[in-house]
Amino acid sequence: MTKPLISTELAQSSTAARVIAVTLDSPVERQSALHQHARGQLLGARRGLLSVDAADHHWVVPATHAVWIPPDCLHGLRSHGPFHGWSVYVTAPACVGLPQQPCIIATSGLLREAVDRAATWDDGARDQRQERIGQLILDEIAALPMEPFGLPLPDDLRLRRITQALVDDLADNRSLEQWAQWGGLSARTLARRFISETGFTFSHWRQRARLLRALELLAAGEPVTTIALELGYENVSAFIAMFRRTFGVTPGRYFITGL
Numbered sequence: 001m002t003k004p005l006i007s008t009e010l011a012q013s014s015t016a017a018r019v020i021a022v023t024l025d026s027p028v029e030r031q032s033a034l035h036q037h038a039r040g041q042l043l044g045a046r047r048g049l050l051s052v053d054a055a056d057h058h059w060v061v062p063a064t065h066a067v068w069i070p071p072d073c074l075h076g077l078r079s080h081g082p083f084h085g086w087s088v089y090v091t092a093p094a095c096v097g098l099p100q101q102p103c104i105i106a107t108s109g110l111l112r113e114a115v116d117r118a119a120t121w122d123d124g125a126r127d128q129r130q131e132r133i134g135q136l137i138l139d140e141i142a143a144l145p146m147e148p149f150g151l152p153l154p155d156d157l158r159l160r161r162i163t164q165a166l167v168d169d170l171a172d173n174r175s176l177e178q179w180a181q182w183g184g185l186s187a188r189t190l191a192r193r194f195i196s197e198t199g200f201t202f203s204h205w206r207q208r209a210r211l212l213r214a215l216e217l218l219a220a221g222e223p224v225t226t227i228a229l230e231l232g233y234e235n236v237s238a239f240i241a242m243f244r245r246t247f248g249v250t251p252g253r254y255f256i257t258g259l
Contacts, residue, residue, distance in 0.1 A: 002030050005087050010123065011037035017126050018094040019134035021118035023086040030083035034076040040095040041069045042141055043077065044107060046084040047220065049167055049213055051153060052077045054102035059150030060167055062212040064219055066107050067150075068099050068141060075102070080167045086115050088137055098138070103146045111140040151208050154197035158183045159190070163205070170210050171232035176202045211246055214239070215254070224251045 004011065005022045020039075023046075024030075034053060043052070044066030052059050052067045054075040061067055069075045071092040079085065090098070114137050121130060154160055162183045166172065179202070180187040194202045210231040217227045228239035243251045 002026075002032060004032075006089060008037070011039055011089060014038065014091050014093065016091075016123060017121075017134070018091050018131075019118060019137050020089040020123070021086065021115045021121075021137070022089075023116065023119040024083060026083040028083070029081060030077070030079045030085070032076045032078070034074050036072050036074045037089075038071055038092055039089040040071045040092070040098060041075075041090070042066050042088040042105075043069070044086055045079065046086065047216060048082070048084060049080045049209070049216075050077055050085070051080070051164065051167065052150070053153075057102050057150075058153035058155070059104065060153060060163075060209055060212065061104060061150045063216040064107065065104050065147065065149050068103050068105060070098070070100055070102065071095055073102060078164070080164075086112075086119065088115055088118070088141075090138065090141075094138060098141055099146065104148070104150045105141070105144045106147055106149070108140060108144060111137065111144065114140065149212075151205065151212060152198045152200075154194065156193055156197060158185050159193055159197060162190070163209075166206055167209055170206075170213055171230060173232050207242060207246075211243060214243065214251065218251055218254060227251070 005024060006020060010016055010020060045063040047063050050061050052061055052075065054067060054069050055073050059067065114133050117133055118130070118137065126134065153163055162179050174182070176190060177187045180190040183190065191202060194200065194205060198205055200208060214227050214231060217230070224240065225236045228236040231239065233239040240250055247254060
């Protein structure tokens with residue numbers, strides 16, 4: 001388990017500032033074991049995918065979105081590769097009016113800018129300007145749409161090991177049979193349990209993980225051809241066809257249409 005982003009005392013405090021924001025760029029993977037604290041938490045990545053456990057929810061979440069975790073909710077996370085992320089910690093009284101269950105929200109430029117500003121403050125008392133920015137962060141959390149956008153993770157530890165390895169290297173094109181052998185179970189068991197635990201077939205789960213990563217790379221301005229090759233597609237046409245089947249538009253038009 002890596003070092004907490006804020007101290008245990010601050011994570012449990014109801015008397016310190018209502019909103020505490022933190023950003024972190026780490027050259028190594030970040031992994032946080034299951035834990036809980038009195039403050040609510042909004043967490044996200046600047047780039048890369050996160051695996052998040054929160055209560056009975058298990059998701060892979062792209063950098064275009066964030067996860068809201070209510071106060072006293074058991075949760076943990078793992079980054080895939082170096083961690084470039086941020087978190088906002090909110091006192092329990094200030095969580096009134098915010099979602100009462102773990103959920104995924106689409107982040108906004110306004111929220112990200114406000115978090116970056118708040119992350120520069122110390123732990124002392126807030127002045128009026130800082131309080132207004134803190135309230136803006138709370139308003140954005142309350143107003144931004146909740147979305148069923150994360151990719152569910154399985155509970156079976158053998159399947160979880162496979163999905164973590166897949167997300168670590170989305171260009172890995174090993175077959176279901178090869179992954180089953182690597183994971184120490186039969187191909188039939190892998191196929192059956194994947195559907196029962198995630199709602200996706202193995203191939204559809206892998207495609208979805210690739211597309212979530214593609215959204216982040218598109219938002220960062222990466223060329224479509226580069227994205228297709230990075231994600232393991234044989235050619236750019238195959239990637240564009242898969243993207244269009246899932247989102248209804250081509251990669252080049254996704255953000256133009258405001259989806």
